[in-house]
Amino acid sequence: MRSHLLVATVAAVAATLIGAAPARAQAGQDNPSGDPVVQKIYDEGMHHSQLERLAQPLLDSIGPRLTGSAANRAANDWLLKTYKSWGIDARNEKYGTWRDWTRGKSTLELVSPRYRVLEATMHAWSAATPAAGVTADVVIIPTASQITDSAGFARWLGTIKGKLVLISEPQVTCRPDADIRSWADSATYQHAVFQRDSAATEWRARFTAAHVDGRTLPALLARAGVAGVLSNGWSRGWGVDKIQSTRAADVPSFDVSCEDYSLLARLASNGQSPRVHAIANARLARTESPVFNTIAEIKGSEKPDEYVMLSAHLDSWDSGSGGTDNGTGTITMLEAMRILKTAYPHPKRTILVGHWSGEEEGEIGSSAFAADHPEVLKGLQALFNQDNGTGEIDSVQTNGFIDAAPSLARWMSRMPADMTRNVTLMFPGVAHNESTDSDAFDCYGAPGFFLTSSDWSYTDYTWHTNRDTYDKINFDNVKRNATLVALFAYEASEDPTFVSRTRRVPPIDQRTNQPMRVPSCRVPPRSWEASQRR
Numbered sequence: 001m002r003s004h005l006l007v008a009t010v011a012a013v014a015a016t017l018i019g020a021a022p023a024r025a026q027a028g029q030d031n032p033s034g035d036p037v038v039q040k041i042y043d044e045g046m047h048h049s050q051l052e053r054l055a056q057p058l059l060d061s062i063g064p065r066l067t068g069s070a071a072n073r074a075a076n077d078w079l080l081k082t083y084k085s086w087g088i089d090a091r092n093e094k095y096g097t098w099r100d101w102t103r104g105k106s107t108l109e110l111v112s113p114r115y116r117v118l119e120a121t122m123h124a125w126s127a128a129t130p131a132a133g134v135t136a137d138v139v140i141i142p143t144a145s146q147i148t149d150s151a152g153f154a155r156w157l158g159t160i161k162g163k164l165v166l167i168s169e170p171q172v173t174c175r176p177d178a179d180i181r182s183w184a185d186s187a188t189y190q191h192a193v194f195q196r197d198s199a200a201t202e203w204r205a206r207f208t209a210a211h212v213d214g215r216t217l218p219a220l221l222a223r224a225g226v227a228g229v230l231s232n233g234w235s236r237g238w239g240v241d242k243i244q245s246t247r248a249a250d251v252p253s254f255d256v257s258c259e260d261y262s263l264l265a266r267l268a269s270n271g272q273s274p275r276v277h278a279i280a281n282a283r284l285a286r287t288e289s290p291v292f293n294t295i296a297e298i299k300g301s302e303k304p305d306e307y308v309m310l311s312a313h314l315d316s317w318d319s320g321s322g323g324t325d326n327g328t329g330t331i332t333m334l335e336a337m338r339i340l341k342t343a344y345p346h347p348k349r350t351i352l353v354g355h356w357s358g359e360e361e362g363e364i365g366s367s368a369f370a371a372d373h374p375e376v377l378k379g380l381q382a383l384f385n386q387d388n389g390t391g392e393i394d395s396v397q398t399n400g401f402i403d404a405a406p407s408l409a410r411w412m413s414r415m416p417a418d419m420t421r422n423v424t425l426m427f428p429g430v431a432h433n434e435s436t437d438s439d440a441f442d443c444y445g446a447p448g449f450f451l452t453s454s455d456w457s458y459t460d461y462t463w464h465t466n467r468d469t470y471d472k473i474n475f476d477n478v479k480r481n482a483t484l485v486a487l488f489a490y491e492a493s494e495d496p497t498f499v500s501r502t503r504r505v506p507p508i509d510q511r512t513n514q515p516m517r518v519p520s521c522r523v524p525p526r527s528w529e530a531s532q533r534r
C-alpha cells in the first residue's frame, strides 16, 4: 500500500452512536440483533482465534513475498493448502508473468580508513556483484560549488568508473524529529530544523547544478561503469529504513542505514577516502515466472451469482517479512474465511476472497482479476479491503458510493457494540485512488470499501521497512479486525437489498479548481516486460 493520508472526506458518522443502544440479547455478550449466527461468528473470532498459528509460518518460514519470486508462489500454495484443510474451495489463478528474483547474501564492509561491518542490504531486484564481491572507493555526488554545470558533471562521470556512489541525501541527524522536540528548548529545536532544511536544499542544488534528477541519474552512473550505488531510505524513526525496489537497473544497489550512510558521506566529503567491500548475491531467472492470485470461495446457496468479496494483497517488499504490509491483511481475510466457514457455511450470496500478488507493482493482480471477471463486478454486493497495518479498524471508506452508507450502517447496527466501538463510517467520501486493491473494483463503479486501521506507527516504522516483521503484529487488534470483517461479510450476504452503486457527483478539487477526476481503470500489464514498455 502507498500512503492513505490522501483521503478527502466531508462528514463522518460515528458508528458508535448506532452501537450505543443495543438490545440486550444472549448471555455474556451484546448481540443487538439476537442473531445466533452473529453470536457464533463473534465467539469463533474472539474466542477461538487461529491468527498466530497462521501468521508464524507465513511470515517467519515462507517470509517476504516479492511479486514473481519463489516465496510469492510458496505463499500462494500455502494459502491453497490451508483453505483446502478447512474444506474451502480455492484456486491459484494465473494472470500473467513477472521477473523472478531471489535475494542472496548482501553485505557492505568499510575497509578504509578503518574497519566496520555496515548496516546495509541490497534493494529488491538489485543487480549482483561478482560472487566474491568488489572493493571500491566510495564517492558522493559533487556539491553545486564543485560542479556548476552539466559539462562539469560529464567530466565527473569520467572519473567514477569502478567506484561506489552515494546517491541520496545524507541525514544531518538520524534522531527522529519527535525525540529532538522532546528534549530541545525551542531555539535548539529551531536550529535542528534549520540544519535539516538547509542540508536538504544544499543536496537538491547538487542535482540542479548537474542538470540531473533521481530518475535519470542511475542510468548515467551505470553507463559510467560504477561498481554500485549506495542510498539511504530513512523512515524518520530510530534505525528504520524504507527499502523497496532498486532504481538502478544494471548496477548493484544497496540501502545503507541512516547512521552508516551519513558516516560514508562525511568520510567522502572530508577527503578521508572511504573504501568498501560490497557483496550482492542475487539471482534473476532468465525467463519470467507465472504470477497468481489465490482465490477462495464459499458458494452462495440462494444468490450464487451475487458476491461478497474479501480482499488483501499477499505480496510484500522483502527487507522485513511483510508483517503489517500486508501480512496482517492476509491473515485477517484468511481467518475471516475460516470463521465464516465455521459459523456460516451456507451463505446466501457467494463469499469470495482475493489474495492478490502484484499490489506493490501497481495493483496488477487485483486489476487483472477485475478485468478477467466481469461477472463478479456485475454481481458484487460489496468488497472489503484491508491494507494498512496491525491497528484496529477505525473507519470504513465509502469512496463516494453515497447510497451504500445506509447499508453499511444497518450492517454495523446489527453487530455487537464492542465490534464497532471505534469504527467511523466515512461518507459520502469521494471517488479517488486509495492506492490499494479496492481501487481495481471502485474504478468500475463496483462497491469496494477500504477498511482503514489506526496507525500503530505503520507509516514511519513498518510500512515498506526493514522492521516490518512478525513481532510488530498486535494479535488482539487483528483478531478484532478478522471478526469484524466476517460480520460485515455475513450481513452483506444476508441483506435482501443489493447495495446501491450511485456515485457522488465529483466535488471541485480545491487545488485545481476542477471537478475531482473519478479514477479510471488501469489495463494491467500481463508481464514485467510489458510493464516496462509503458
Ligand SMILES: [Zn+2]
Binding pocket: 001, 002, 313, 325, 326, 359, 387, 388
Ligand atoms: Zn500494502
